[in-house]
Amino acid sequence: MEWFKDYWWIILILLAGIFISAIKDLNKTSFKAYLKKKDHKAINNNDLPNPNKNDDKS
Template identity: 45%
Template sequence: MSWLADYWWVILIILVGMVINGMKELSRLDHKRFLKNKPELPPHRDNNAEWDKEDDWPEKKP
């Protein structure tokens, strides 16, 4: 771990570079075009909808 104490500034430069590149990419994003061409979402469906039709317990035969 002594290398971390010696080269902490290299890690800091890498992290700052990643943040700057992320900001550049986000500034290139055209959110209005995305919202205009956004696909329609299907109506909400419960994940258990298929199981709700079935009974949890079989019917008892008399």
């Protein structure tokens, strides 16, 4: 780990560059166009389990 003591700043710059690049790429994507292209099905609330409903008839 001696190299880490000497070159920690290079690793920090590399991680910052990856982080900034990821943010730039995410800003380029259009989630509205993705959702428009994707054939998504509407969620029906009747299909979901209801935790408040008590089916035990005891």
